[in-house]
Amino acid sequence: MRILRLSYIKHKFLLILALFVLLSPIAFGAADLSQIDSIRSELYLIRDKNSPNYIKTKQKLDKAIKRLDFDYSFESRMNDVNRLIQENKYNGAMYELNELIASGYNLSKCYELLGDISFKTNQSPKQTAKFYKESLKEDSDNQSAIYKLFNLYLLNNRNILAIEYLKMLVEKTDDYNLLSELANTINTKINPKSRYEANILYEILGDIYVKQQKKQEFKNAYLKALKLNPDDIYIKYYLANLLYSENEYQAANELFASIIASNPYDLKIRFLKAKALYKLGNYTESEKEYFNILSMFPNSTNAKYEIYKMYENKLPIDKIIKKINKKDPNYVLKQNDYDTFISIAQDMNDYESANKIKVFSALALKPKTQTQPQKTALAPKQKQNNQNKEQILRQKEEQNKIKLEKERQEKQRLEQLKQERLKLEKERQEKLKLEKQRLEQEKLQKQKAQKEKLEKERLEKLAQEEQKKLQEQKKKELEKQKIKQAQDELNEQKLIEKEQKISQQKDPKKYEKISKEIEKYTQTNPKTPQTYLAIANSYKQISMPRSALKYLHIAKKEFPTDSEIYYNLGLSYFELNSFQSAKSNLEKAINLDNENQKAINLLSFVNQNIITQIVNSAYDKYNNKNYIEAFDILDEGIKKYPTNAQLFYYRALVASGMGRNAAAIIDLQKSIKLDATNYMSYYHLGKTYEKIGDERSALVAYERFLSVEPEEKDLVDEIQKKVIELENKYY
Numbered sequence: 001m002r003i004l005r006l007s008y009i010k011h012k013f014l015l016i017l018a019l020f021v022l023l024s025p026i027a028f029g030a031a032d033l034s035q036i037d038s039i040r041s042e043l044y045l046i047r048d049k050n051s052p053n054y055i056k057t058k059q060k061l062d063k064a065i066k067r068l069d070f071d072y073s074f075e076s077r078m079n080d081v082n083r084l085i086q087e088n089k090y091n092g093a094m095y096e097l098n099e100l101i102a103s104g105y106n107l108s109k110c111y112e113l114l115g116d117i118s119f120k121t122n123q124s125p126k127q128t129a130k131f132y133k134e135s136l137k138e139d140s141d142n143q144s145a146i147y148k149l150f151n152l153y154l155l156n157n158r159n160i161l162a163i164e165y166l167k168m169l170v171e172k173t174d175d176y177n178l179l180s181e182l183a184n185t186i187n188t189k190i191n192p193k194s195r196y197e198a199n200i201l202y203e204i205l206g207d208i209y210v211k212q213q214k215k216q217e218f219k220n221a222y223l224k225a226l227k228l229n230p231d232d233i234y235i236k237y238y239l240a241n242l243l244y245s246e247n248e249y250q251a252a253n254e255l256f257a258s259i260i261a262s263n264p265y266d267l268k269i270r271f272l273k274a275k276a277l278y279k280l281g282n283y284t285e286s287e288k289e290y291f292n293i294l295s296m297f298p299n300s301t302n303a304k305y306e307i308y309k310m311y312e313n314k315l316p317i318d319k320i321i322k323k324i325n326k327k328d329p330n331y332v333l334k335q336n337d338y339d340t341f342i343s344i345a346q347d348m349n350d351y352e353s354a355n356k357i358k359v360f361s362a363l364a365l366k367p368k369t370q371t372q373p374q375k376t377a378l379a380p381k382q383k384q385n386n387q388n389k390e391q392i393l394r395q396k397e398e399q400n401k402i403k404l405e406k407e408r409q410e411k412q413r414l415e416q417l418k419q420e421r422l423k424l425e426k427e428r429q430e431k432l433k434l435e436k437q438r439l440e441q442e443k444l445q446k447q448k449a450q451k452e453k454l455e456k457e458r459l460e461k462l463a464q465e466e467q468k469k470l471q472e473q474k475k476k477e478l479e480k481q482k483i484k485q486a487q488d489e490l491n492e493q494k495l496i497e498k499e500q501k502i503s504q505q506k507d508p509k510k511y512e513k514i515s516k517e518i519e520k521y522t523q524t525n526p527k528t529p530q531t532y533l534a535i536a537n538s539y540k541q542i543s544m545p546r547s548a549l550k551y552l553h554i555a556k557k558e559f560p561t562d563s564e565i566y567y568n569l570g571l572s573y574f575e576l577n578s579f580q581s582a583k584s585n586l587e588k589a590i591n592l593d594n595e596n597q598k599a600i601n602l603l604s605f606v607n608q609n610i611i612t613q614i615v616n617s618a619y620d621k622y623n624n625k626n627y628i629e630a631f632d633i634l635d636e637g638i639k640k641y642p643t644n645a646q647l648f649y650y651r652a653l654v655a656s657g658m659g660r661n662a663a664a665i666i667d668l669q670k671s672i673k674l675d676a677t678n679y680m681s682y683y684h685l686g687k688t689y690e691k692i693g694d695e696r697s698a699l700v701a702y703e704r705f706l707s708v709e710p711e712e713k714d715l716v717d718e719i720q721k722k723v724i725e726l727e728n729k730y731y
Contacts, residue, residue, distance in 0.1 A: 044095035108139035177662025231455040249276040310692040563593035645675030679708040
């Protein structure tokens, strides 16, 4: 990986910085931390917590933590586990993880980290997988653990299991870049061992493209899957729906027919098939399909409505209704026949068709004027016989009516009794149910109240303990601050005495001369800001910067709103390579006087030096393959300098080294947005796009790289060849 040359970093500055780090108290802190790490490793190896050796070692650890005031909170310990893993101190890390698991803290993450250690120490894949699976038991949405299981099985040629977790990951994530990475893995890294595996991979690929809204790629993936497994209903269903939505009715219809052959009662597919046939102009087959639906589901109003709409402007309304109901052409429709279709149209919110049917039925059922037939005279005897017959018939009819009415009343009475019994039984069951629910609710409320009481007591106790702990911690912190302050003052005084001695030995005459000037200024009363600045500058002339700082701090106390004093403080700290102190004083100077151009210019230079320190520190970690630490250093730098393109650029390089291509792309795009002239950002952006298989985006990045006109000829030659290759491929 090519890194931009940091030409502005001087070797002398690096040497001074290295000496400063070696001589600082951090070295002693590292030794103390190493002691704690060693004790934790011992505890892990002992294992038996009841053994005297374990108890003694545990007491040793507790004393070390207390003596060093080591932050031993759950969160801090979890962070420390990551450090231990990074430094390959796996025994200490496993001890802490087992302790955290016993405490019930963030179990999913603990098991995941145990899996990471198992993988790094070349334990059996089965053992490693066991830890990751335990992580998923605690948190089924832990995408990181799913991803690691997928990669673990893929690495060990366990394709079936790898594909299972790949499918799970695709279902759970909507991260576009991660989905692109998984699609690239399927296309380039997984070699299916059977038609079954290939089929599932194409299905997963199709699901990825659905989430990414890549319709053509989705269709191609499912067509390949269907070719491998022609009987897969799942694939047919999704592909048929896609083809229908894309107006490819003929291809969709073939798949609909295939699905119906296996699932004849799939109503939704039958409707789609009928609509596809209609779109293709095949009305006969479309009608046939709707009638197939009605044969299975006679009350399907949707099917009746679709047939009606198919013929609405082609046949009279009465003939359409007869066709749907399969009535004889000579059958005379009644009002209820029309009413049924009026209701169907209204249910479909088709009020225009409903009104048409109403108007048509009103005209069709209009009464016609009939002529009365001429009555002929009957003979008296025949007339009498007819009357007798009619009377007998009426009597019989009346008797039948009475009989039927009695039967109806009896049936009604029995039905009423039955309904009353059912009603009483239902009421009884309802009462029993309500009583049961009431008792259950009371029980739950009591349990809840008891639980809340216990929880409240526990929280109050924890709060008291926490408050006590905070007070003790605060007290310790104040004591530490006092000790540190006294120590700092003592150290500062020693350094002042040392620099005074060196200055006096170096040039005694100059020292004596400047000392007299300083004495003159110190005796001046009252002192002005200029007096203190004169004293500070005099000390600097004889190489006594710490003495200068001492008087500048006195000046700051007496003149807290003087911008020039803060500027000189910032300048003095900068000369001592204390960039953070320089920065804070220069910012104060600018706040007091926003036109203090000297402070503004110097602050810009100080910030660049701080950024350089951040980059150098991260680069050292990066060279030693400590990617996580390098990433964290740059991440903290970005929080402080969110508009610095350089930090985003280097964080992208670290992310790429970690295999986090999606994160690298985001950071490189941010770097380009902040500084469009950094041609190396375009170079690495193109390389990263190629890694994930997005050659079109890589081509765009490479063209932007060449447009910036970089000076490095070897890179230009390389990218020109690459651009020609990709342009021939895509244009």
